[in-house]
Amino acid sequence: xxxxxxxxxxxxxxxxxxxxxxxxxxxxxxxxxxxxxxxxxxxxxxxxxxxxxxxxxxxxxxxxxxxxxxxxxxxxxxxxxxxxxxxxxxxxxxxxxxxxxxxxxxxxxxxxxxxxxxxxxxxxxxxxxxxxxxxxxxxxxxxxxxxxxxxxxxxxxxxxxxxxxxxxxxxxxxxxxxxxxxxxxxxxxxxxxxxxxxxxxxxxxxxxxxxxxxxxxxxxxxxxxxxxxxxxxxxxxxxxxxxxxxxxxxxxxxxxxxxxxxxxxxxxxxxxxxxxxxxxxxxxxxxxxxxxxxxxxxxxxxxxxxxxxxxxxxxxxxxxxxxxxxxxxxxxxxxxxxxxxxxxxxxxxxxxxxxxxxxxxxxxxxxxxxxxxxxxxxxxxxxxxxxxxxxxxxxxxxxxxxxxxxxxxxxxxxxxxxxxxxxxxxxxxxxxxxxxxxxxxxxx
Amino acid sequence: xxxxxxxxxxxxxxxxxxxxxxxxxxxxxxxxxxxxxxxxxxxxxxxxxxxxxxxxxxxxxxxxxxxxxxxxxxxxxxxxxxxxxxxxxxxxxxxxxxxxxxxxxxxxxxxxxxxxxxxxxxxxxxxxxxxxxxxxxxxxxxxxxxxxxxxxxxxxxxxxxxxxxxxxxxxxxxxxxxxxxxxxxxxxxxxxxxxxxxxxxxxxxxxxxxxxxxxxxxxxxxxxxxxxxxxxxxxxxxxxxxxxxxxxxxxxxxxxxxxxxxxxxxxxxxxxxxxxxxxxxxxxxxxxxxxxxxxxxxxx
Numbered sequence: 001x002x003x004x005x006x007x008x009x010x011x012x013x014x015x016x017x018x019x020x021x022x023x024x025x026x027x028x029x030x031x032x033x034x035x036x037x038x039x040x041x042x043x044x045x046x047x048x049x050x051x052x053x054x055x056x057x058x059x060x061x062x063x064x065x066x067x068x069x070x071x072x073x074x075x076x077x078x079x080x081x082x083x084x085x086x087x088x089x090x091x092x093x094x095x096x097x098x099x100x101x102x103x104x105x106x107x108x109x110x111x112x113x114x115x116x117x118x119x120x121x122x123x124x125x126x127x128x129x130x131x132x133x134x135x136x137x138x139x140x141x142x143x144x145x146x147x148x149x150x151x152x153x154x155x156x157x158x159x160x161x162x163x164x165x166x167x168x169x170x171x172x173x174x175x176x177x178x179x180x181x182x183x184x185x186x187x188x189x190x191x192x193x194x195x196x197x198x199x200x201x202x203x204x205x206x207x208x209x210x211x212x213x214x215x216x217x218x219x220x221x222x223x224x225x226x227x228x229x230x231x232x233x234x235x236x237x238x239x240x241x242x243x244x245x246x247x248x249x250x251x252x253x254x255x256x257x258x259x260x261x262x263x264x265x266x267x268x269x270x271x272x273x274x275x276x277x278x279x280x281x282x283x284x285x286x287x288x289x290x291x292x293x294x295x296x297x298x299x300x301x302x303x304x305x306x307x308x309x310x311x312x313x314x315x316x317x318x319x320x321x322x323x324x325x326x327x328x329x330x331x332x333x334x335x336x337x338x339x340x341x342x343x344x345x346x347x348x349x350x351x352x353x354x355x356x357x358x359x360x361x362x363x364x365x366x367x368x369x370x371x372x373x374x375x376x377x378x379x380x381x382x383x384x385x386x387x388x389x390x391x392x393x394x395x396x397x398x399x400x401x402x403x404x405x406x407x408x409x410x411x412x413x414x415x416x417x418x419x420x421x422x423x424x425x426x427x428x429x430x431x432x433x434x435x436x437x438x439x440x441x442x443x444x
Numbered sequence: 445x446x447x448x449x450x451x452x453x454x455x456x457x458x459x460x461x462x463x464x465x466x467x468x469x470x471x472x473x474x475x476x477x478x479x480x481x482x483x484x485x486x487x488x489x490x491x492x493x494x495x496x497x498x499x500x501x502x503x504x505x506x507x508x509x510x511x512x513x514x515x516x517x518x519x520x521x522x523x524x525x526x527x528x529x530x531x532x533x534x535x536x537x538x539x540x541x542x543x544x545x546x547x548x549x550x551x552x553x554x555x556x557x558x559x560x561x562x563x564x565x566x567x568x569x570x571x572x573x574x575x576x577x578x579x580x581x582x583x584x585x586x587x588x589x590x591x592x593x594x595x596x597x598x599x600x601x602x603x604x605x606x607x608x609x610x611x612x613x614x615x616x617x618x619x620x621x622x623x624x625x626x627x628x629x630x631x632x633x634x635x636x637x638x639x640x641x642x643x644x645x646x647x648x649x650x651x652x653x654x655x656x657x658x659x660x661x662x663x664x665x666x667x668x669x670x671x672x673x674x675x676x677x678x679x680x681x682x683x684x685x686x687x688x689x690x691x692x693x694x695x696x697x698x699x700x701x702x703x704x705x706x707x708x709x710x711x712x713x714x715x716x717x718x719x720x721x722x723x724x725x726x727x728x729x730x731x732x733x734x735x736x737x738x739x740x741x742x743x744x
Contacts, residue, residue: 011643056644056743100723158544180538180677187537192518192567193547194449214568216547251642372452373499374514386684388721391684401511405682405723408534412673413654413735415661 013050013057013154018239022153024146027165029157029237029314037065042150050154060114070151087133097128115149122148157239159186161209166206166234174203174234175357175382180410182207185353189378193218195350196343198370200224200253200363202356205234211353212244221350222249222340224256224367226358229406251340256366259341266338301444344370352377361390365397445498446596447563448570450514454493454500459594461519462487462502463478463511469523469528471515473594484508515595515626527584530560531625534679535733540568541635542738543621543646547572552639554608555626559588565623568595575601576615578608606683608632620679624649629656630663637667637741644741652734660737668740684724691716706734 013019013032021040023229029038032047042044045065050057059067085091100108100122108118122144123129129137155161163179171177185207191197191214199221208223212235215221223230230250251259258264349370354363360381371377381387387405393401445451445458450572454460458474464482467552472480472487474494480487487493487507492502497516513519518533545551549569555638556579557560565575579585585605592598604614612635614618622645624634629649637687647669649660657674693716717723 054643054743118728156715159546160541160544163541179541183537187540187564188518190518191566192674213546216572217549218571287576299722337466348452372450374512375450375499376516376518387620388684390725392721401513402464404466405684407680408683409678411676411678412678413657415658415672415674415737422614 013053013055015051018237019047019050019055020155020157020165021238022155022161023151025168027155027161027168029162029165030238043150045152047154052427053154055154055156057149061150061152067152078154083130084134084137084428085135087137089126090131098122099125099127100140112282115145115151118148121146130329144219148421157237159213159238162206162209162234162237166204170204174206175355175412177207177355177380178205178408178410180408181380182210184406184408185378185380186210187356188376189351190351190376191215191351191353195219195226196348197221197351197353198224198344198349198367199359200226200354200356200367201351202358203234205232205236207353207355208232208248209235209238212248213238215247217241217244217247220247220249220343222251224251224253224342226253226356249340249343250336251344253366254339255337255341260369264341266334266341279298289301313345334401348372350375354378355380357382360386361393364390365393445514446591447515447517447520448567448597448600452497452543454498454512455498456494457514458599460493460498461513461515461523463513464522466660467511471518471520471523471606472512482510484510511690517560517567520563521560521597524558524560524715526558526710527587528555529556529630530558531729532560532679533564534677535650536561536564536738538675538677539623539648540564543623543648545569545573545621549573549620549736550576550618550641552576552578552613552615552622552636554613554624554632555580556585556588556603557625558584559591561623561625562592562601565594566592566600569737570597570600570713573600576604576613577592577601578606578613580605580607586643608635609637615639616631617641620645622647624660628659630659633660633663633667633669637669637744642744647739647741650734650738652732653733657735657737664737664739668742668744671740672737673739674735674737676732678732680726682725684721684723685723688719690718 006317010021015032015034017032019030019032021030023041026041030038030047032051034048035046037044038047043059043061045067047067049067050059053059053069058070062069063070091097091311105118105122108121115120119141123141132140160179160181163182166174167177167179187307189197189264193214194251195215196219197211197215199208199211208221209232212221217240223232224435225231235248240320255264301400345380352367352375354367354377360379364379366378368377379387379390384405389403391403394403445455445460454474456474456476460472460474462472462482464470464484470480470482472493474489476490476494478489480489482504485504485508487502487504487510493512496502496512498512500512501509502512502718503509517536520535521530521533524530543551543564546684547566547569550573550587550665551565551569553562553565553575554577556577556633562575562577577588579588582605587600589603592601592603604616606614608624609628609631612632613622616638618640618641619714620641622639623649624632624636626632629651633647640647649657649663651660661672661674
């Protein structure tokens with residue numbers, strides 16, 4: 001029915017695409033760049049060979065860091081004759097059950113044995129494997145797979161995958177927000193296409209990107225950012241189509257007061273350019289580290305591109321071009337500020353999402369003013385106490401209904417493999433119950 | 445007003461949510477000339493609602509007041525007329541994210557039930573996605589279709605009155621995501637697979653009992669689904685309150701300087717206390733709603 005669309009080029013990995021590498025439960029966000037060495041799970045390789053393949057494909061890492069599409073194989077281990085013990089009464093932990101030494105395994109690896117083959121060897125040389133229960137055998141294989149398998153799956157990024165990734169790899173960067181908490185926030189804030197949403201976050205852009213994904217390029221998102229410039233590396237990882245960025249606006253919170261007072265000047269008329277410019281310059285300066293980085297990267301690229309050409313007059317033109325560029329950048333920035341200010345001035349936002357390391361109370365009280373009546377907002381903090389303060393303040397202040405302080409518990413269940421249809425769940429993992437609260441409410 | 449688009453003012457024909465308290469809300473079909481009874485008295489639609497801003501405070505005939513809120517899928521979930529057990533927002537939020545729903549997604553759902561999840565799906569996939577929802581109970585299917593129309597989301601949804609286990613979803617090769625909330629989900633896994641796009645997608649099954657989960661996981665694995673994972677999400681609501689903790693009186697302390705020793709005796713026994721804001725955990729452990737099993741259908 002929709003098969004022709006299915007095979008469209010969206011499903012194929014292209015150069016420049018933002019992708020997520022996956023092995024087991026480990027994820028890593030990447031951009032596909034030619035001849036770029038990628039290190040993932042202590043292995044290095046190049047992604048060049050993935051280009052042209054379909055998203056979701058699994059590759060084997062072969063010598064020289066080349067990716068080779070994995071041959072279709074049945075995932076169930078091949079040896080049909082299953083032998084298993086009933087319990088562990090005869091298993092002694094004397095460290096002698098595995099006859100292969102570390103060196104032996106290294107030799108096998110050097111001989112070019114693949115992950116599965118090494119695991120087969122390990123099983124063959126284990127004196128206790130056959131006495132283990134089916135469950136324990138499964139667990140053993142799983143553990144060894146994790147250690148010796150050298151495959152990598154390439155996925156299209158999504159809010160789910162990136163939330164899992166950040167939580168697993170760099171929880172500190174996203175204020176320890178769990179993915180189920182992010183899910184609650186997006187739903188409770190009623191994020192949907194066509195609305196106008198304010199986002200204040202210090203979660204590397206994960207929250208902002210998730211909001212943008214849920215809006216599908218329709219409506220507008222205004223990132224209210226602290227400091228010199230918006231931080232949103234995570235948004236890149238979503239790999240949104242270019243038009244998504246048209247809905248993204250940014251506004252520095254240091255201008256909120258002047259905007260509310262109606263004294264914010266975003267015009268570029270001759271009389272007050274100087275003032276605006278100096279403001280901009282100050283901002284630019286704050287922005288410096290980021291700008292510098294970008295600049296040096298650009299330079300590197302240029303060097304690669306221009307290669308052998310060198311000349312003194314080039315230096316001059318480069319300088320001029322740079323000045324021109326800077327002017328254009330400032331003008332661009334002014335326009336952006338004006339556009340964001342215009343969106344905020346109506347004070348008619350449809351949603352507000354706060355997730356930051358800042359004290360949520362002043363952030364919330366400051367940004368709430370931009371929200372239309374009868375629109376939801378949600379505040380996340382890693383800590384409960386400031387949210388209690390928020391809650392109390394809002395109650396005293398009035399103007400909100402349906403205010404709740406909540407957190408979620410998430411529990412994963414291990415459901416047994418198909419061929420072991422005996423009892424109920426075997427074990428449960430309870431995610432650490434750190435305090436992760438979100439405050440949600442409706443404003444009238 | 446629409447469940448997928450905000451508006452500022454209440455109009456004739458809208459569905460508004462009358463907010464009485466955090467645990468008491470009621471949906472109201474706004475009609476010129478109509479009245480609604482609440483425990484605070486009557487709300488007259490023509491004067492009290494139509495033309496008012498969403499979020500307004502409305503004074504009822506007995507002098508009490510209520511707030512009139514713009515409908516959202518979340519408010520609908522806590523105020524809708526129950527015709528079945530329903531899914532609540534905590535599970536819905538998790539399902540929405542883990543199924544990777546977004547504008548443009550094509551979703552299959554069964555059973556429709558009271559439409560709690562359906563509204564949340566529609567909100568997320570609008571304006572370019574579509575929901576195919578299958579409900580085997582005829583009256584329920586008709587009723588929910590009527591509600592979709594009233595909520596102005598009917599252009600985004602097709603309701604089918606059939607048995608998903610026997611007849612499937614009525615579509616093939618179109619869905620990005622499938623959701624199952626039926627007594628024997630394993631019987632519908634094949635149909636779910638058929639309904640999904642060749643490139644693959646995500647599936648979720650909601651079941652209250654672990655035995656159901658077990659059979660569903662088996663079937664999912666047999667049908668080649670990957671990343672099968674089962675989880676449970678519970679919401680804890682923290683009650684914010686002021687507590688007062690009395691300070692103990694150990695009597696006069698002879699080692700302290702005279703002046704301080706005198707003080708208590710002259711002023712009599714003090715009842716010093718520290719007041720602070722804290723939260724109390726929910727008195728009951730929140731009830732188990734169900735297990736959510738997610739899986740990925742690979743490209744076929």
